Amino acid sequence: MTGIRPVPDEPTAATTPTRSSENQTLADLLQRAGRGDQEAFATLYDAVVSRLHGLVLRVVRDPAQAEEVTQEAMVEIWRQSARFDPALGSPLSWLMTIAHRRAVDRVRSAEATSRRDTSYHQQNQVTEHDSTAEEATRNLEARRVRQALGSLTDTQRGALELAYFGGYTHNEVSTMLGIPLGTAKTRIRDGLIRLRDTLGVDS
Amino acid sequence: MSDMHPLSGAYAVDALDDIERARFERHLAECPDCTAEVASLREAAAMLAHSVDTEPSADLRAKVLAEISTVRPLPPQAPAQEVVRRQARRFPRMVAAAVAAVVLAAGVGVTAWHPWDRNQPGQPSVAAQVLDAPDSKRQTIRIDGGSATVVHSRSLGKAVLITKDMPKAPSDKVYELWLQDAEGAMNPAGLMTGGRTHQTVVLRGNAGESTGVGITIEPAGGSKSPTTDPLALFDFRKSV
Numbered sequence: 018m019t020g021i022r023p024v025p026d027e028p029t030a031a032t033t034p035t036r037s038s039e040n041q042t043l044a045d046l047l048q049r050a051g052r053g054d055q056e057a058f059a060t061l062y063d064a065v066v067s068r069l070h071g072l073v074l075r076v077v078r079d080p081a082q083a084e085e086v087t088q089e090a091m092v093e094i095w096r097q098s099a100r101f102d103p104a105l106g107s108p109l110s111w112l113m114t115i116a117h118r119r120a121v122d123r124v125r126s127a128e129a130t131s132r133r134d135t136s137y138h139q140q141n142q143v144t145e146h147d148s149t150a151e152e153a154t155r156n157l158e159a160r161r162v163r164q165a166l167g168s169l170t171d172t173q174r175g176a177l178e179l180a181y182f183g184g185y186t187h188n189e190v191s192t193m194l195g196i197p198l199g200t201a202k203t204r205i206r207d208g209l210i211r212l213r214d215t216l217g218v219d220s
Numbered sequence: 221m222s223d224m225h226p227l228s229g230a231y232a233v234d235a236l237d238d239i240e241r242a243r244f245e246r247h248l249a250e251c252p253d254c255t256a257e258v259a260s261l262r263e264a265a266a267m268l269a270h271s272v273d274t275e276p277s278a279d280l281r282a283k284v285l286a287e288i289s290t291v292r293p294l295p296p297q298a299p300a301q302e303v304v305r306r307q308a309r310r311f312p313r314m315v316a317a318a319v320a321a322v323v324l325a326a327g328v329g330v331t332a333w334h335p336w337d338r339n340q341p342g343q344p345s346v347a348a349q350v351l352d353a354p355d356s357k358r359q360t361i362r363i364d365g366g367s368a369t370v371v372h373s374r375s376l377g378k379a380v381l382i383t384k385d386m387p388k389a390p391s392d393k394v395y396e397l398w399l400q401d402a403e404g405a406m407n408p409a410g411l412m413t414g415g416r417t418h419q420t421v422v423l424r425g426n427a428g429e430s431t432g433v434g435i436t437i438e439p440a441g442g443s444k445s446p447t448t449d450p451l452a453l454f455d456f457r458k459s460v
Contacts, residue, residue, distance in 0.1 A: 071272035206229025214265035
């Protein structure tokens with residue numbers, strides 16, 4: 018019996034060995050990068066860039082601009098790597114926070130953002146997302162996240178996706194959904210709380 | 221807990237505008253509950269990125285690795301302003317890449333907010349006081365793809381300039397800030413550089429009696445009175 022490892026039917030989140038050991042590895046790489054170790058940073062890049070870029074692309078939409086933002090974010094991560102403090106959160110969360118903020122800054126500052134013109138890129142993007150999604154569903158972590166998203170109410174998910182993937186402010190979200198500002202705030206927060214509790218992540 | 225608490229979710233996913241964000245960060249400094257909640261909600265949000273994995277083009281890796289070889293990593297937990305000033309002098313190119321690299325002019329107070337900074341408890345900064353003042357009014361002007369917002373409070377007699385993605389000033393030039401008095405005269409209120417950064421600058425001088433704020437491009441070191449046409453002119457009567 019010892020040779021057979023039971024397949025867990027209920028993934029157990031933060032305590033999943035893969036996730037915590039990944040975070041440990043990332044924390045080590047960040048620490049080395051903070052001391053100027055470019056090789057460590059290259060390893061870090063390979064480990065996280067597809068997640069960072071996927072997020073940035075989802076927010077920015079325009080592939081060329083998204084690459085610029087991903088590049089800026091990676092360079093910023095290099096600069097700030099010694100400032101990462103494991104006591105304040107996981108490395109992944111820290112990395113994604115930097116990339117997300119960069120992406121949001123880009124779309125909010127662009128006077129004529131490509132995502133707001135209804136043309137080519139947007140349609141193009143839809144196809145790209147579908148093929149990416151297929152690939153990503155093979156990944157256990159991605160599937161868990163999808164399941165967790167499924168546990169949100171439609172209204173929570175709608176508000177959270179507009180804010181996180183759309184890069185819209187809660188003010189804009191409330192206007193777009195035709196709901197009071199307070200409701201938009203609550204839906205975003207409640208959606209995140211449910212996501213957190215379902216995934217079992219905590220800092 | 222306070223009425224700020226429900227904003228934790230929107231803050232965690234960057235769904236606050238600059239002013240709201242600055243206010244919430246002041247609140248975070250005094251509210252361990254919100255700080256812990258934001259951290260846990262960010263963990264949850266970061267997991268969402270697993271559902272959107274996309275490889276960038278292959279040459280991005282080479283570009284990033286080439287660029288970092290010219291960028292010096294910041295030391296851990298050093299006082300932000302000191303580090304930033306030294307960085308900006310040694311590596312002028314980096315200013316554009318920095319999240320909030322700010323060159324200080326004498327007498328100009330600057331607060332740079334990083335999402336990952338430890339929050340410093342204690343007295344709210346002048347900028348935070350102005351943003352929080354019940355009589356504060358604001359006005360935003362777009363500048364070349366970026367924006368500048370002036371928030372002023374008559375009761376505090378202070379004005380704060382918040383810039384976002386403002387282009388870098390030409391080499392050997394700086395942005396100079398001016399407070400316009402009731403007679404229309406422009407009084408020097410500090411210097412700043414541009415760059416694709418967020419900067420928050422408290423204007424020097426008494427803004428209680430002022431009628432507006434101007435930004436001009438001046439030779440390095442600044443001028444005693446404007447030598448160029450204003451890039452932006454904020455008329456306090458139009459602030460809301």
